[in-house]
Structure formats: C-alpha cells, structure tokens
Amino acid sequence: MAKHHIEATVNGDAVEFLCETEETLLDVLRDTLHLTGSKEGCASGDCGACSVMLNGRLVCSCLVLGCEVGGQKIETIEGMAAGETLHPLQQQFLKSAALQCGICTPGFLVASKALLERTPDPTETEVRYWLAGNLCRCTGYDKIVSAVMDTAAAMRKG
Amino acid sequence: MRYEAPGSLEGAVALLAGATGDARVLAGGTDLLVQMRADIVDPELIVDIKKIPETRAITEEKGGWRVGAAVTGAELKEHARLRKAWPGVVEAANLIGSTQVQGRATLGGNLCNGSPAADSVPALIAAGAVTTMAGPQGTRDLPVEDVMLGPRKLALRKGEFIVSFLLPPRPKGSSDAYLRFIPRTEMDIAVVGAGVSLTVDGGGTITAARVGLGAVAARVLLVAEAAQAIIGSRLDEAAQERLSAAARAACRPIDDKRGTTEFRIDVAGVLTRRAALIALDRARTS
Numbered sequence: 001m002a003k004h005h006i007e008a009t010v011n012g013d014a015v016e017f018l019c020e021t022e023e024t025l026l027d028v029l030r031d032t033l034h035l036t037g038s039k040e041g042c043a044s045g046d047c048g049a050c051s052v053m054l055n056g057r058l059v060c061s062c063l064v065l066g067c068e069v070g071g072q073k074i075e076t077i078e079g080m081a082a083g084e085t086l087h088p089l090q091q092q093f094l095k096s097a098a099l100q101c102g103i104c105t106p107g108f109l110v111a112s113k114a115l116l117e118r119t120p121d122p123t124e125t126e127v128r129y130w131l132a133g134n135l136c137r138c139t140g141y142d143k144i145v146s147a148v149m150d151t152a153a154a155m156r157k158g
Numbered sequence: 159m160r161y162e163a164p165g166s167l168e169g170a171v172a173l174l175a176g177a178t179g180d181a182r183v184l185a186g187g188t189d190l191l192v193q194m195r196a197d198i199v200d201p202e203l204i205v206d207i208k209k210i211p212e213t214r215a216i217t218e219e220k221g222g223w224r225v226g227a228a229v230t231g232a233e234l235k236e237h238a239r240l241r242k243a244w245p246g247v248v249e250a251a252n253l254i255g256s257t258q259v260q261g262r263a264t265l266g267g268n269l270c271n272g273s274p275a276a277d278s279v280p281a282l283i284a285a286g287a288v289t290t291m292a293g294p295q296g297t298r299d300l301p302v303e304d305v306m307l308g309p310r311k312l313a314l315r316k317g318e319f320i321v322s323f324l325l326p327p328r329p330k331g332s333s334d335a336y337l338r339f340i341p342r343t344e345m346d347i348a349v350v351g352a353g354v355s356l357t358v359d360g361g362g363t364i365t366a367a368r369v370g371l372g373a374v375a376a377r378v379l380l381v382a383e384a385a386q387a388i389i390g391s392r393l394d395e396a397a398q399e400r401l402s403a404a405a406r407a408a409c410r411p412i413d414d415k416r417g418t419t420e421f422r423i424d425v426a427g428v429l430t431r432r433a434a435l436i437a438l439d440r441a442r443t444s
Contacts, residue, residue, distance in 0.1 A: 004161065021159040021204060022194065044192045045259055046345070057232060057261040063191050064262070065184070067161045068206060111257065132344040133256020 004067040010035070011079030019066035026050045028066035029076060037077035037106045041135065048134035051107040052076050058114040060133075077106035080113065089113055089151045098147035100138035108134050112148045120156055124149060163206040167292040167321060170205050175294045175317030177203045183319045185213070185228040186262035188255060189271040205319075212321050213266070216240055221327030227266025227289075227320045235260070244325055245440060246334030246353055246433075250281035253338060256345055266320045269302065272310040275348045275373040279306070281336040283370030283380050284353035286326050293318035303370070303380040332357040333440035335433045338372070339425050341416070348373045349417040352405070352429035354437045362392045364438070369401075373417075374409035374426050381408040384430060393438050401434055402427030 003018040010033065017032045026043075029035045029052070041047035043062045050061040053075035080087045089112050092098070099105045108131065115122060115130045122130070127148050128141075136144060164170045174181050179202030182190055193199045207213045213228035216237055223240055231251045234240060241248045254263045254277050268278045269289070282302045289300050294317040302323070305313050314320070334355035340346035351372030357365050369384035384404040391397035411422035 021161040024191065043195055045188055045255065048256065048258055051258055054261070057230075058258050059261040060258040062195075063186075063188050063259070065161065065187065065191070065204075065206075068163070068184075068187075068208075114257075129344060130257050133258045 004070075006067060006070045008069045008071065009073045011075055017066070021065065021067055023066045024062050025052070025054075025064040025066050025069055025074070026061040029061060029074075032066075035076050035078050039103050039106060041103065041107075046133075046135070047104070047107070048111060048131075049104050049107040051110040051134065053110065053114060058111055075110075077110055080109060087113065088155055089116070089148070092147045092151040092154070093144075096143050096147040096150065098139065098143040099136075104134060104136045104138075108136070108144055112151070115148070116152055116155065120152060122149070122152060159201060160203045161206065162203065163209045165209045165211075167210055167212060167297075170207055170210060170319060171292050171294055171317050173203065173205050174319060179203065181205060183207055183266075183270065185264040185267040186230060186259075187267075188259050188263045189267060207266075207319060210321075215322075219324060223325040224290075225265060225323045225325065227322055228264050231260035231263050232257075234265075242444075243328070244285060244334060246336045246355060246437065247278065247281045247285050247287070247325065250336035250338075250351070250353060251278040253277045253336075253348075265323055269305055270312060270314070270320060272306055272308075272312055273347075274306075274309060274375060274377055275351065276378065277336070277338060277348055277351055277372070279378040280351045280370030280372040281334065281353035281355075282323065283378060284334055284336075284355040284368045286355065286368055287323045288326070289320045290322050290324065291318045292321050297321070299324075303378070306377045308376045329357055331359060331441050331444060332366075333437050333444050335436035335440065337429045337433045337436070339417075339429060347416065350374055350411075350422050350425045350429055351378075352426060352433045354430065354433040356388070356434065356437050356441060358438060358441045362442075364388050364391055364393060367434075369405065369430060369434075371405060371408060371426055371430065374411040374422050376410075379408055381405060381430075383408065388434060393434060398431045398434070402431045405430035 039049035041049035181203040182201040184206040213226040338348040338351040353370040356367040367385040387400035406427040413419040
C-alpha cells in the first residue's frame, strides 16, 4: 500500500515525510530526516538511546510508529543546543567526562533535560530512578548522575 | 501492513470486525512494537485507538473513576485525585518499565498483552475494576479478572477492544496497595505480584477486601479465600498468617529462570501480607 504522508514538527521546524507502517519514529528520524543523534541500541525500549520528547513527554522513539506522529511535536538531541551554545547539561557532561563511547549520551541528555524541567532540584535517588531506562555500558553511571546533579545545582543558581 | 487511527468507537469496531487477517489494537505500543520487531506478530491491520476520546480520558463516574484504556502510566501518576483514591492501582501501573515506557504504556495494553506477570492487573483485580469493551454488538462490561483466560489468551471476541476501566466508588476507610518481587531495583518483570484492596471501619475491623495475585499461575488470579481470611479481622498476626496461607494455597506457578515454584509460592504469601498492611495503613488515613 501507499506510504503514509506525515506532517509534524521536529525541533520547532515543520517537516513532512513518507513512511511505511512498520517504520518507527526512530527509523524516520535517522534514515529519512537524517537526524542521526538519536541512536538505536536495543530496538525494544530497554536502553533509552533513542529517547526523544513527543508532545512534551519522554519516550523511546523505537516504540513509536512514524505514522503515529502526524500533527505532533517532536524534540530530539539535535534541538538541545541553542545554535553554537551547548545546553548546560551538554557542557557539564563534557566537563565531567560523563561519557566514554558516547552511544548512550544523546538519550541520557534528552532524558536528563526532561527531568530537570519537571524537577529542578532532584535527589540522587530521583535521578537514578528517572534514568533507569537509559543504559550505559561504559561509565558505571556515577559520572552521569553527578553531571546531572551538578547541572541542576548550577541551573538553580542561574 | 495497514495503519488506521479512527476517531470513534464505531470506526474502530468496524475496522477490527472487518479485518481479514491478523488485526492488532495499538495503544502505547510498548509491547506490540517489540513483538512486531521480533517477528512474533505480523499484523495485516493496526488500529490505533488513541484518537478515540473515550480511551484517553480520566473522569469521575457515579462516585468512582473511569480510566481510558489508552491513558498512560505517566498520566495516571500526574492525576493527584486518582492517585489518592487508588494508590495501589497507580503504583502498579507505574512499575511497568522505565520513565520512557511510562510515557506510552497503558492499562489497556498491559491487560491485553495477556501476560500473567502484568503489573497493573493484580491491582486492577483487587480494585474490582470492570472493563468496558466496544464490539460489533455494542458495548459490554467484563470484570478484569474475566478478561484474561491464559497466557496471550483473552475473552475478547472478534471486533472487540477495551475502551476503559471503571474503578468503583468506595466507602471511607478504603485503600489499596501493590507490591512485586523482582531480583533488582527497577526495570524487570514480576516474579510475583500482589494487589490488595480493603475497607476498614471506624473500629479498625476490615469489612471488605479483594486480593489479586500475578505471575503465580497461567492467568492473574482473584483470590477470594485470601480476602475471606482477613474480612472481619483487624489484620492482627493470626489474620496475617491466614492471609499468607490462603495466598500461597492459590498459587500454581511455573518453575523458571526467574523464580522456582517453591520460591514464588513463598514470596506470594509474604507480599500479600505486606501489601495488606500497606493498604490498611493507607485506609486508616484516607
């Protein structure tokens, strides 16, 4: 059957694309819109490397069909920096070396930003539970959790 | 593979009833998309029910709460009044997967995935929740405990899907709780799940109770004997022992890598007792 013709908003820009029913939002972002910051780790919603915001809600883009997002608002890692200025979380991840191979990093950043927008002063436990769906096989998480806590503290100071 | 997102119950029923091949209902997709990707299912038709207003609403109805089948776990958590009325149901739903999964996963999907280990189902059964289904003959109601017949087997007829759940009105002094055992802190499938809902009178005596147990049989169980074991009691030590024993007696679990038969039976008794104590504590302060 004919492909679906979908119009949506990605990082504030109107986009339109064609997709097959079985293509996920992650497939569309990476292969059609060439936004390759979102990664495919598990393709089953376990690893969080494909995390994006869908209408303000943190989701795994591998668990959303491309044809579901008509008229909806999507935010990806590509929209996180303001031009050349990195988001405070991105700056702190670099400063703290809260990454090694980097595959999980876009997902962690998108998820952490969603947390801090709702909970500007999270406890370490809240950070760890919120990020339980983001897997990192390199860092052991401590540097990531510290980077999120440090960013939260810095952002509260303004 | 066809994808349709009808805006009405009638539209969804017509699509599902008219399907010639395998047709699947899409709510949050957190199970369906994984099964499609793993080639466990290959539907000819996907009917996305999220555009149907009745599946997306949380509304008060006759003193109880009606929750749409496609309301997400995150939305349940954010609904302060629902959380206060049914803390056990909401905490059970919130145990399903990660923050990302909570942004999509739904009560309807958790039930219709047909897993005996589904976290929200024991809590819904304990709550006395009743599903409303739409189908070619109109709508009908079915208690949650009668929806699942066995692993992946549901009582839904061709063309039917679950629209919403009704959580009944409850007297003052009522509350509920859900506990599950997993080998780690987060992100796992229940080895045992126990939901308890109860009502306590001003004197501290339990006047009504329901107990649901997950992952200890081929379907999630309503355990009437466990409820009877504490009704009329003050949940003292002896009543707790009777409750644990009745819960254990109802278990017919499998033996697998996540838990042995013996372990699951034992833990079912422990969790049911603890869930009842939490529910009682909440009921006293409700």
